[in-house]
Amino acid sequence: MSPFSPFIRATTPPPVMEARRWIQGKTFPADRPLINLSQAAPIDPPPEALRAQMARMVVNEPDTHLYGPVLGLPALRAEIAGRWSAAYGGEIEPADVAITGGCNMAFCAALATLAIPGDAILLPVPWYFNHKMWCDTVGIDAIPLPCDARMNPDIEAARPLMSGHVKAIVLITPNNPTGAEYPAGLVAAFAALARAHGAALILDETYRDFDSRETRPHNLFADPGWRDVLIHLYSFSKAFRLTGHRTGAIITSPERLAEVEKFMDSVAICAPTLGQKAALWGLRHLGDWVAGERAEILRRREAITRGLARLPGWKLLGAGAYFAYVEHPFAMRSDELCRFLVDEQSILTLPGTMFSPDPEGARQIRIAFANADPDGLGRALDRLAELTHRLPRRDAPPLATPLASPEASA
Structure with missing residues (x-):
């Protein structure tokens, strides 16, 4: 054996x-x-100003070296809720936000709340290989979803793939590996498809800070019922160069975050405190x-x-x-x-x-x-x-x- x-x-x-x-x-x-x-x-x-602040945090703020709340520092959760609400034209509360040890962990936590071995998700092809790896690791079937000539996932090809075993549709925009920026209408169509089948839409926006569009990438948060279908993922690794400090975020319903908390406490307890403090300082000071x-x-x-x-x-x-x-x-x-x-x-x-x-x-x-x-x-x-x-x-x-x-x- x-x-x-x-x-x-x-x-x-x-x-x-x-x-x-x-x-x-x-x-x-x-x-x-x-x-x-x-x-x-x-x-x-990270930029020099942020590194200086991180050094000060390490030397002068003892709680930087301690476990924090499993779902993240309250100040960072509140800052994200406020800024994301303004950016997306919706209502996001601090209780809808959790901080994870990088965006990969946010994806793993989201999937842990949705699926068990034998269940499935739709992954556009070409896919982000870490998403596929996690599905394989936990016995969840990653169903390939073809993309069109513009590298946008094919909504019509997705419809016959939906079944009771499909627990989520996963989209990354701007996309890794293709760079494609999915039209807002297409993202909304996938959200509607997921909702119609009782599935979730996991929307990974790790690269949203580098989207070429001046308009909102989508309007999903403007729907009062967004918590019923949307699981939004984000990473601070790219915007503030905090790759080694493993700081990501997940925005979804408080009910789902109660389940995420179980996953986080079992795997990492909490995201690294220094990375969280750095992300908060960056949000407040590094916009330009x-x-x-x-x-x-x-x-x-x-x-x-x-x-x-x-x-x-x-x-x-x-x-x-x-x-x-x-x-x-x-x-x-x-x-x-x-x-x-x-x-x-x-x-x-x-x-x-x-x-x-x-x-x-x-x-x-x-x-x-x-x-x-x-x-x-x-x-x-x-x-x-x-x-x-x-x-x-x-x-x-x-x-x-x-x-x-x-x-x-x-």
Whole structure:
């Protein structure tokens, strides 16, 4: 008898850790240093003003080192409720808000309140791999939901997939990995579909601070009955660069948060207090700084959109937040190509096979530009252009002498 859970055994190993192993122990030429386009999170530290406040908290505020309330610091919950109410044009109370140890934990907690092994959720494909991993870990079926040509989840394809076993529809907007910004009307349609089937809509808005639209991304909180269907997720890792401090949020009904509290107390007791205090200070003082970060990300989005347009055979499928999701033209699978890019062009990206079980994933790549400015993106695109002129294409006859495989060149 195996001492391992069959669920955890069947779960895919962490894709980001796999990609890091591709560069482990490697050296890169001085004239072609590594360009890391795999990171979906900022690698720079929080802004200096926030770091100074965090240092003061660590030294002068003893409760920073203690357990806090399981559902989060009351001041942070109240601040989120007020700001989100204003931003979305709805009524959100502090009792609707909980703070979690990062947004991944918010997703896990939400699913723990909804489903048991044998139940199912709808996940748009390509999906965020950590969502799929958690479903596999706890024995919940992740039903692939196809997206259209604009990388928006297909509402008509979703309708026949709904059943009594489907406990939630999961949407991420702006999306990871595609960058797609879902139209407000589409989000509302999915909320209505979930409500009609007694399911929840889990709406992950981790990247909402980098949405290119000036209008509200949706109006779900304006519906007085939003608590019956909506579970909103958010992360402070991106807006304030608090990735290592694991601070996320979940907004849903107080009745569901009572169940979330059980999950949190069993897993982490509470989110890290320092991260919560930092998030509260950031919300109160860093609005202009976040606006500048958004402007920079939009500048990078424009740079990579223009740059990819000049690469023969490449197709931009979606771009937004930190991501460009592209279809490559080459006659090899994307998982092979991404390893080849490390060795041949000193570029680290993630293959679509990490985000999709469908054959299309073998033709797709996620390019994350959170940590590459327009100049760095330009250098990466130049390297891809050079490769485009010498790698065999899917639509071209095979070479008489096959190109060396990534394994052969490793």
